[in-house]
Amino acid sequence: MGGLDFSGINWDEMLDATIATLKMIAISGIFTIILGLPLGIVLYLWGKSNNVIIRAVYSVLSFIVNILRSVPFIILMVALIPLSKSIMGTSIGVLGTIPALVIGAAPFFARLVETALREVDRGIIEAAQGMGASTGQIVMRVLLPEARPGLLAGVTITIVTLVSYTAMSGMIGGGGLGDLAIRYGYYRYEKEVMIIAVALMVILVQLLQMAGDRLVRHFTRK
């Protein structure tokens, strides 16, 4: 095998793959938040309801979320190929992997939201109730602002998880750095490409985590 030779790397391809990864993360990240945040709020509200029917609905919803979270992403991804085809018109490339990424990450994010909301001091919620706040006002004006550091930490974890999901999606023909690493490194034994692709992903995760931590610190008032 000898030493490593990075001269043969196609940097244009590497750049395209990086952009593709960023695109997948950005689009799936946005949809994960759009779906996962309300789902998390609903889980939180229903989870502490005294109403028997609502509690039952909560149990069912919670069960579904747990199932989605416990299915390995690689299997979920394959299982969702038909769905991706019908929504996006394709099951491969950047667009084809978005549905799988969102369905894989949204339940995970919803649980993080639920946990972050549970951390909000009960006394503050009661104070707002005592002032005549409606449930909607409590969510918008108390729960979300008070839980902001926790929510941002949850967003960070979710996006980092999405980076690794996008890498896995290379297995079923998704684009991006993961795809590149698998195609060159695994199938063609060009380990230099794999090393660079993995290094870029490591850097990406580091940057995301640092940015997330900064945001959390910025909004922490305790």
Place this chain on the structure above:
Amino acid sequence: MIELKNLTKVYGKGSKQATALSALSLSIKKGEIFGVIGHSGAGKSTLIRCINLLERPTQGEVWVDGVELTALRKHQLQVQRRKIGMIFQHFNLLSSATVYNNIAFPLRLAGTEGAEIERKVKELLFLVGLEEHWNKYPAELSGGQKQRVGIARALASDPDVLLCDEATSALDPQTTDSILRLLMDINTKFNLTIVLITHEMHVIQSICDRVAVIHGGGIVEQGEVAQVFLKPKHEVTKEFIRSETQSEGPLREAIDAVHTGYTQAVKITFLGHKTYESTLSQVVQGTGVHFAILHGTISTIKDVPYGQLIVRFEGPADAVQVTLTELTAQGLDVEVIS
């Protein structure tokens, strides 16, 4: 102003049932500061939380300002709650909002317009003395300052009633006094009805007009603070007052000490301007009766001074009796002990 009728609150179900309030009724007048004192677990917290229905009673009615809150639908209740301010032991401020935004919070909930919010918040900042701290977050404030924010926030929607849930229990004695003074000021200034719960007799004595003693989910004694404080009837009330004033042991010894001739130990209570007068020495003069002072207190109830002396009279039995009658005639309260 506030009528609680036959409130019963039962927590839990089946074998794990616990009764916090049992058929409790209470009537609070407009503009008064009403205190509820009790040990932890006596039901006082449940009681105050029933007034704005943060806790819904299992049975009974809650009336505030002629409206039966227990009969209202969710939305109507939200509107009525704006007329009831509340402050808490742990302040319960929004940690993510500045002092200014915390005070503006109830106004924004009610959809008040911007200029009005600004005017109102500035006025309240001034009232509670926090003008300089308007842009700080709660974590940057001391306990007393946090409670001032709590008070300003509670007053923002111009409530008729202010509920204080152990509002000074987390504060040191000096801060407690400054907060109590502030509560008394706003009571007079806005003719605001204040209901407070506490486990400290000191709080009741400092600012309340009337007091109720709660024990085992029911009111065991209530009345004017001076009356309840100076002449407690129920054992629980006595206990609260005793822990506040005197040490029983040495006093008992002093009363029972060996002495010759006729003696009579009495507790004399002076109230109001009587506290500062020399009635006792005037009365005994020329009766041939002598006295020893075994214990004495002087303090105030709200702003009314009072004094209590435990005195042992010595002398001819009939002369002692005449003295006691004369003391009573002079408007002092005399209670024979020993």
